Amino acid sequence: MYYDTDERKLQDKRSPIRMVFDSSARNCTENCTSRLMKCCFPSNALFACISSARLLNMASNFFELSDSETYYVSTMEMHVGKQNEGPHQISTSPAAVVKRLCCAIAGSKRDITMDNWFMSNFLKSGQ
DSSP states (O other): OOOOOOHHHHOOOOTTTHHHHHHHHHHHHTTTTOOOOOOOOOOOOOOOOOOOGGGGGGGGGEEEEETTTTTOOEEEEEOOSSOOOTTTTTOHHHHHHHOOOOTTTTTTTTOOOOOOTSSHHHHTTTO
């Protein structure tokens, strides 16, 4: 789990933890919970080892879709800002994030409660 080539480093900001994070996110879709994973990365990577006291100051954001009563995570996605040009570049707009998170429960007629960062007329109209 490290940047093995300069080309890979330019294409994907999340490559140091892509394998670990994606396998954890797949496990969460099977109604499993995950605990905090502490992974060490090279100091020149965007993700460095930090102490527990500084975890709240991390720049990484995690978006999740979870059950409001049991807090089981259904879907999880890591946000690393604007991704560089390449195969891993996806839209990070609030509407795109909500659509990716909610694709697992689409059509189930469930209500989703979210904060104001995710709200938009585009989502409200269902386009």
